Amino acid sequence: MNTDTISQILELSIGSLSVEKLFYILLLTLLCYIVSKILLKIFKRIIQRFSPDRSIQVFLNNGLKILLIFISIIIITEYLGIPTTSLVALLSVASLAISLSVQGLLSNVAGGLTILFTRPFAVGDYIKLDSLSGKVTQTGLIYTQLLTPENKTVFLPNSQVAEGRIINYTSQTQRRIEIFVGASYNAPVEDVKEALHEAIRSFPDLIQEPLPAVHVRNYQDSSIQYVIHAWVPTELYWDAYYILMEEIKKSFDRHHIAMDYPHMNIHMIGDENNG
Structure with a gap:
């Protein structure tokens, strides 16, 4: 050519x-x-x-x-x-x-990008978003997927997640247990504190630094309120919490300490002129 x-x-x-x-x-x-x-x-x-x-x-x-x-x-x-x-x-x-x-879709995408860049949680974390709690099973650009303790799968729009109040319970390796206990005014403070420490010792996996502590927190109408502070590995939090709740009652029973409930004492004063 x-x-x-x-x-x-x-x-x-x-x-x-x-x-x-x-x-x-x-x-x-x-x-x-x-x-x-x-x-x-x-x-x-x-x-x-x-x-x-x-x-x-x-x-x-x-x-x-x-x-x-x-x-x-x-x-x-x-x-x-x-x-x-x-x-x-x-x-x-x-x-x-x-x-x-697609305004709603774009807002979810913007929320998804915010979550993916800021990383307030990761897959596998247990979080609380407003009134909903669950384990994060998937994060995407449109939805965040949670698995609740009742084994329900919840799909949350990312616009709500990004704007909501997020509590991440598993981002740290340790969590503090806080338990409030009411005991009778008739029970000596030292006896109550010893009974509570005895209950604490029933769970050996508690972290010892810082040491578990028991304090008098408040003087209420019918009882003295005590508080237990104890640190535990995050994955053992609920095991430790429920065991301590049971052991506190057993320890109080052994030490003959009453858990007073709200009540009112009425004193009847007779008329001296009426014999």
Whole structure:
């Protein structure tokens, strides 16, 4: 094929689109594709270094991919001589319409990104969100999944999670047990404290630094209120709590200490003139 034949082929046209122009459009499209692939590969390495979470990587990667496609379309339409201002305006209106229609979804995505970046909890943590408690089994961009103690699976919208008050019970390796106990005013303070320490010693896995402590907390209408403070490994918290609750009653019974309940004493005073 000689040079004249190639020139004749390039001069052929389909409407206003010549073969030469079509060739350059394909070449430009290929160039945009190659550049986009390189940029996506570099960006993927960067986000893998700074964010190990798979959900964040996929979300950011897809966002950059859409942006690069949009830029490629603008470049190609500019080459074709099509005014891009109207195209940009059309895409802006379409984006606004889509964003309004999926406003709730976008707020959940924003909440999901907040959770994934700030990391107030991780999968496997036991948390309390407002009045709901459970173990985190999955975190995503739209929902956070909890498994409650009743074995119920709850899907929480991330917008609510990000705005809610989160208590993470398992982020620390130790937890403090706090138990309030009421004892009769007739029982000597030292005897009550000894009985409570005896109950504490029944659970050997309590942490000894800091040492478990018993204090007089309050003088109530019908009893003296004592408080137990004891540290325990987080995974043993409920075992220790329930065992101590049982042992306190047994120890009080052994020491003949009454757990007084609210009551009122009424003293009848007779009329001395009535014999």
